[in-house]
Amino acid sequence: MKRGLMFPKKRVGAFITDWVIWLYISYSVFFLIDHWYTEIVAVRPYYKVPFPWYGWPIAIISSLLIAVAWEGLGTSIGFRAFGLTLIRTDGSPLTLRSRLKRIPLDLISWALSLMVGGLMLVPLVGLGTLFRGLSTGTGISFIPAASLWKLAPWYLSLFYVLLSFAGIIVVGAGCVFVAYRLAEWTWSGSNGEQFWCDRVFHARVAPNSEIEDRGITPKRWFATSWGIMTLILIVITFYVGWLTTGIDFGNLIRRAPVTIDLLKRLTALDFTHFITPEPVLRDSIGSAIVETIFMALLATLFGVVFAFPLSFLGARNIMATGPAGWLIYTITRGFFNVVRSVETIVWALIFAVWVSFGPFAGVMALAIHTIAALGKLYSEQVESIDPGPLEAIASTGARRWQVIVYGVIPQIIPSYLAFTMYRWDINVRMSTIIGLVGGGGIGRILFHYKNDLRWGEVGAVIVVIIAVVWAMDYVSGLVREKIA
Amino acid sequence: MAEAQLVIEHLTKVYERGEVLALDDVSFSVKKGEFLILIGLSGSGKSTLLRCINRLIEPTSGKILLDGVDITKAKTRDLRQIRRKIGMIFQQFNLVKRSSVRTNVLAGRLGYTSMWRSLSGRFSKQDLERTEVSLDRVGLSEKMHTRADQLSGGQQQRVGIARALMQEPELLFADEPVSALDPATSNSVLQYLEQMNQEDGVTVLCALHFLSLARRYGTRIIALKDGKIVFEGLPKEIDDARFKEIYGEDAEEVEIR
Numbered sequence: 063m064k065r066g067l068m069f070p071k072k073r074v075g076a077f078i079t080d081w082v083i084w085l086y087i088s089y090s091v092f093f094l095i096d097h098w099y100t101e102i103v104a105v106r107p108y109y110k111v112p113f114p115w116y117g118w119p120i121a122i123i124s125s126l127l128i129a130v131a132w133e134g135l136g137t138s139i140g141f142r143a144f145g146l147t148l149i150r151t152d153g154s155p156l157t158l159r160s161r162l163k164r165i166p167l168d169l170i171s172w173a174l175s176l177m178v179g180g181l182m183l184v185p186l187v188g189l190g191t192l193f194r195g196l197s198t199g200t201g202i203s204f205i206p207a208a209s210l211w212k213l214a215p216w217y218l219s220l221f222y223v224l225l226s227f228a229g230i231i232v233v234g235a236g237c238v239f240v241a242y243r244l245a246e247w248t249w250s251g252s253n254g255e256q257f258w259c260d261r262v263f264h265a266r267v268a269p270n271s272e273i274e275d276r277g278i279t280p281k282r283w284f285a286t287s288w289g290i291m292t293l294i295l296i297v298i299t300f301y302v303g304w305l306t307t308g309i310d311f312g313n314l315i316r317r318a319p320v321t322i323d324l325l326k327r328l329t330a331l332d333f334t335h336f337i338t339p340e341p342v343l344r345d346s347i348g349s350a351i352v353e354t355i356f357m358a359l360l361a362t363l364f365g366v367v368f369a370f371p372l373s374f375l376g377a378r379n380i381m382a383t384g385p386a387g388w389l390i391y392t393i394t395r396g397f398f399n400v401v402r403s404v405e406t407i408v409w410a411l412i413f414a415v416w417v418s419f420g421p422f423a424g425v426m427a428l429a430i431h432t433i434a435a436l437g438k439l440y441s442e443q444v445e446s447i448d449p450g451p452l453e454a455i456a457s458t459g460a461r462r463w464q465v466i467v468y469g470v471i472p473q474i475i476p477s478y479l480a481f482t483m484y485r486w487d488i489n490v491r492m493s494t495i496i497g498l499v500g501g502g503g504i505g506r507i508l509f510h511y512k513n514d515l516r517w518g519e520v521g522a523v524i525v526v527i528i529a530v531v532w533a534m535d536y537v538s539g540l541v542r543e544k545i546a
Numbered sequence: 547m548a549e550a551q552l553v554i555e556h557l558t559k560v561y562e563r564g565e566v567l568a569l570d571d572v573s574f575s576v577k578k579g580e581f582l583i584l585i586g587l588s589g590s591g592k593s594t595l596l597r598c599i600n601r602l603i604e605p606t607s608g609k610i611l612l613d614g615v616d617i618t619k620a621k622t623r624d625l626r627q628i629r630r631k632i633g634m635i636f637q638q639f640n641l642v643k644r645s646s647v648r649t650n651v652l653a654g655r656l657g658y659t660s661m662w663r664s665l666s667g668r669f670s671k672q673d674l675e676r677t678e679v680s681l682d683r684v685g686l687s688e689k690m691h692t693r694a695d696q697l698s699g700g701q702q703q704r705v706g707i708a709r710a711l712m713q714e715p716e717l718l719f720a721d722e723p724v725s726a727l728d729p730a731t732s733n734s735v736l737q738y739l740e741q742m743n744q745e746d747g748v749t750v751l752c753a754l755h756f757l758s759l760a761r762r763y764g765t766r767i768i769a770l771k772d773g774k775i776v777f778e779g780l781p782k783e784i785d786d787a788r789f790k791e792i793y794g795e796d797a798e799e800v801e802i803r
Binding site: 448450451453454455456457458459460461463464467468469472473475476 | 600665
């Protein structure tokens with residue numbers, strides 16, 4: 063049996079999962095109470111019940127307690143997700159009765175654990191208060207030195223400082239000692255019994271496989287607490303989501319006449335400024351669409367040029383050869399994820415401020431998002447290649463560079479091309495609207511006409527956009543066929 | 547008696563994840579020109595042993611001496627020089643499937659080729675001639691420009707052998723080279739190994755599953771079980787009792803010809 067304190071990664075993961083689930087449920091409950099009160103009980107429909115400040119600690123702590131109790135059943139969603147189960151130490155299943163009886167003890171164990179944490183903090187807080195008091199001349203009255211400092215004669219102050227210091231050390235050491243014994247008593251156990259409650263009931267958290275090995279058929283999903291909870295979560299999400307987003311399908315019909323009127327105006331296409339420049343914008347639809355196409359092309363090119371080398375730095379199987387490689391891998395992947403999670407439109411806003419409005423801002427926005435998106439797709443592709451040839455080439459005494467060129471690149475080229483074409487399609491579509499936020503191109507024209515309520519010209523721009531996107535899709539389809 | 551070419555002392559490998567003891571204090575030595583067969587169940591440590599020797603897998607402890615030089619202490623540059631001398635062929639052939647046979651075979655020469663030459667694909671004239679000779683030896687000279695994934699299993703393994711030939715190796719490791727092949731092809735592949743062994747004097751370490759093939763080609767057999775050496779001796783010394791010791795009570799020998 064393993065000895066020493068092991069960090070129970072899966073168990074912590076399961077617990078965090080369950081806790082988050084109950085936090086979500088408690089949020090939903092508060093939301094529904096609020097909704098029920100404002101919409102149904104109170105006549106004032108726009109009055110919101112203010113969420114009380116003590117609501118947060120109550121929600122957090124109550125959801126924590128419920129999550130702990132739920133895990134005591136051994137069939138929580140977290141347990142299920144991390145493949146854990148609660149069994150007897152000898153491997154046989156734990157009866158429902160003893161699982162239920164174990165729950166209060168489990169809660170006490172958790173309370174004791176929290177107490178351990180609290181006691182460990184006592185000396186730190188004490189010293190902190192003392193030093194804070196010494197530097198500011200104020201403090202809490204039970205640490206006399208802090209308030210007496212600068213008021214009493216120096217020898218008296220010094221005496222009190224030393225006395226307080228000694229007191230904090232003694233009390234702190236006592237607290238740490240108690241915490242240590244408490245932790246030992248609460249946490250120690252053998253054969254995987256980690257908690258005091260586990261010791262009492264001879265229970266332990268074990269991987270699911272142990273039960274499956276014994277040939278015990280698991281219950282069907284709707285007969286387990288995780289199954290029922292999943293159903294409840296789906297229902298809650300649907301209901302709360304419906305209320306939050308204000309779904310109202312009736313509105314679709316009520317406002318249909320307005321829309322039909324708008325459509326009529328839109329379909330009266332006005333191609334006056336297709337070639338002749340619009341005086342205010344000093345640009346025509348035709349030149350704007352050319353600008354748009356080049357924006358998409360350049361952004362894709364930039365994306366490929368930078369994402370290709372970066373994708374190797376972001377591939378675990380290439381980089382995870384040492385701590386330095388692992389660091390580069392983490393940074394690269396972090397860069398991809400952060401940059402990708404900011405939408406192209408937001409990047410366009412940033413670059414419109416940085417380099418001022420215009421197509422250059424649009425290209426930069428599209429390019430940086432393309433680099434991150436392609437980089438992630440590419441590096442996942444590198445990670446999924448067959449490692450056999452790499453091993454074979456490395457075994458001939460080749461350098462890492464040579465392994466990449468002869469082993470990795472031939473394997474990834476087809477999917478790289480496919481991803482690039484896919485991204486090219488996205489960039490064409492994005493480049494048409496990026497002008498709305500100052501990125502230049504056809505979007506700028508569209509936005510201008512829309513603000514002027516010149517619907518006939520808006521319709522014309524939309525037709526041009528559809529034609530160009532369709533044509534580009536067709537071209538990329540042709541290229542794709544040639545590649546495959 | 548020839549000098550020992552490869553000496554392995556107390557080699558141990560522990561896989562960190564799951565704490566599996568893959569090799570447990572393995573010691574043996576190999577003389578030049580031997581055809582050494584490693585047998586044992588799947589998971590007994592044969593593959594790990596071969597990969598530890600050229601450090602595709604880092605051994606946990608122990609010494610590996612090749613011509614008196616300790617491989618386990620070699621720095622990256624020296625390790626590449628050592629790997630050059632050790633050809634290796636694999637159960638799944640490990641060819642780059644989308645590349646041509648020629649490129650796959652030339653890859654065996656990468657350890658000798660400077661970085662810029664190999665990145666731009668400009669191999670020396672001798673290397674190109676060597677490619678033709680190697681492919682000729684395994685009887686695949688007309689498949690030079692075929693893509694590797696269009697060859698049959700046996701042909702792919704022969705490309706693997708040609709790649710190893712390019713290294714002009716002193717040692718050849720074969721990790722279950724015929725497990726994915728039919729019996730007739732198995733024999734022909736092993737005959738190529740035997741030819742390398744006898745004509746070029748290459749020492750061969752070959753992991754195998756079939757005892758009949760081991761008896762036919764091996765000059766010596768080492769059997770592994772749970773990472774330990776349980777038998778070391780001549781092929782003919784493996785009788786029924788020993789066989790059961792290596793493969794377990796329930797095992798029965800399958801004959802392949």
